[in-house]
Amino acid sequence: MATPKVVSPGLHPQLVKLLEADTYQYSKGRPHPLSYYYLSRTAVRSIASLKTLCFLSFLVIIAWTFLSRRSPYSNAAWEKAVLQSSQRQEGGQMTVLVTGAAGFVGSHVSLALKKRGDGVVGLDNFNDYYPVELKRARASNLEQAGIFIVEGDLNDQNLLMKLFKLVHFTHILHLAAQAGVRYAVKNPLAYVHSNVGGFVTLLEQCKNSQPQPAIVYASSSSVYGLNSKVPFSEDDRTDHPASLYAATKKADEVLAHTYNHIYGLSITALRFFTVYGPWGRPDMAYFSFTRNIVEGKPITIFQGPHGEELARDFTFIDDIVKGCVASLDTALPSTGSGGKKHKKAQFRIYNLGNTQPVKVGDFVSILEKHLKKKAIRNIIPMPSTGDVMFTHANVTRAKHDLGYNPSTDLSTGLHIFVKWYKSYYKEGAGHEDMLKGYKPY
Ligand SMILES: O=C(O)[C@H]1O[C@H](OP(=O)(O)OP(=O)(O)OC[C@H]2O[C@@H](n3ccc(=O)[nH]c3=O)[C@H](O)[C@@H]2O)[C@H](O)[C@@H](O)[C@H]1O
Numbered sequence: 001m002a003t004p005k006v007v008s009p010g011l012h013p014q015l016v017k018l019l020e021a022d023t024y025q026y027s028k029g030r031p032h033p034l035s036y037y038y039l040s041r042t043a044v045r046s047i048a049s050l051k052t053l054c055f056l057s058f059l060v061i062i063a064w065t066f067l068s069r070r071s072p073y074s075n076a077a078w079e080k081a082v083l084q085s086s087q088r089q090e091g092g093q094m095t096v097l098v099t100g101a102a103g104f105v106g107s108h109v110s111l112a113l114k115k116r117g118d119g120v121v122g123l124d125n126f127n128d129y130y131p132v133e134l135k136r137a138r139a140s141n142l143e144q145a146g147i148f149i150v151e152g153d154l155n156d157q158n159l160l161m162k163l164f165k166l167v168h169f170t171h172i173l174h175l176a177a178q179a180g181v182r183y184a185v186k187n188p189l190a191y192v193h194s195n196v197g198g199f200v201t202l203l204e205q206c207k208n209s210q211p212q213p214a215i216v217y218a219s220s221s222s223v224y225g226l227n228s229k230v231p232f233s234e235d236d237r238t239d240h241p242a243s244l245y246a247a248t249k250k251a252d253e254v255l256a257h258t259y260n261h262i263y264g265l266s267i268t269a270l271r272f273f274t275v276y277g278p279w280g281r282p283d284m285a286y287f288s289f290t291r292n293i294v295e296g297k298p299i300t301i302f303q304g305p306h307g308e309e310l311a312r313d314f315t316f317i318d319d320i321v322k323g324c325v326a327s328l329d330t331a332l333p334s335t336g337s338g339g340k341k342h343k344k345a346q347f348r349i350y351n352l353g354n355t356q357p358v359k360v361g362d363f364v365s366i367l368e369k370h371l372k373k374k375a376i377r378n379i380i381p382m383p384s385t386g387d388v389m390f391t392h393a394n395v396t397r398a399k400h401d402l403g404y405n406p407s408t409d410l411s412t413g414l415h416i417f418v419k420w421y422k423s424y425y426k427e428g429a430g431h432e433d434m435l436k437g438y439k440p441y
Contacts, residue, residue, distance in 0.1 A: 092117030154198030243386025264336030277317030353393020
């Protein structure tokens, strides 16, 4: 092939040299090292490589930022905080993992355990079932007491593995759950995820631990469902749940039995009866009714099919805390290792109620007295969202085994709650905005 002629009159000699060199590629089949073609290709390639490098660096920075936010548990500071929180102080006998530590019951029991010297590590996913700011505020109380809350989900096997590798927990107080009876109609899978999936993930981790911890966990009065024998005793039938929430709590009880039977895990189920008190749950009636009465808004009171009033065995938080602590103190060690049970392990179920059911209308009257304000009562037929007509605990077994003795009557307990509510949500305290726009299901 003939070499193309480069005509270059009047051009700068350096440019002529380059243009001539550019023809080199035609004759030799490859670009001359001085050609435009070669130089421009090289420049383009360098720019492209630089671009790729910049893009990759950008990806790395994004991934690092994302992972470091999603997995705060991968750094040394996190491990130090967990270890510090797990340290026992003088008088402490156990090292407890409290799941749901930023929750209502979890935060109270964590503080009680820490106060007497036990090592306490919290775990909570800070979900937004009700305003998260309240959970953050509880968590900040715990932080001040030296309790670190790991932020993560129970279903995260890697997180649990890492946590159990770092700390030898003697006890697990498992209170994390998707709570609320009526919301289960709206979001059933949230209950399956937390109450069934999360519980099994935790049991799996405990079963594999060496040595295995003893487990105390929250069941619910709702497992009695349509049971009509009063008061409710632990041996009564619990196979007629009225809500999906209750069904998942019943599932927990049978799952717990299986792990106790096969793997020797020591397990105690506590059936809580409508727990109320300071730092409580905004989705529950005592809280939302208080808010509405204070704000002059109507409250909705459910009625049975023949106009009957519903009744609950409302139980004050301090009594529940005592029941939880006594259950941990009396829990025997698990008996398994290497995925096998070596002898029969402890399996217990207790009612933790107040033993004095109160009709919802009377409970509202007590609230009115403490709030010094009348409620606007809107009475409607009970919607078919899983409520039961009444609950009433027989606590003979808990009394005998745990020394459980509920001592706060509803009026005293609501007085304490109202005092807390008024100081926490007082105008200007900055907390009132937390509840704005929130409406319990
Ligand atoms: O012991 C339990 O196992 C459960 O207790 C709690 O459920 P409940 O007993 O339903 O409490 P809560 O909502 O305070 O309603 C109280 C009463 O007010 C009635 N109620 C409620 C709302 C309303 O708008 N109107 C009304 O009449 C209502 O019908 C009821 O009669 C926990 O939420 C739950 O997580 C679980 O732990």
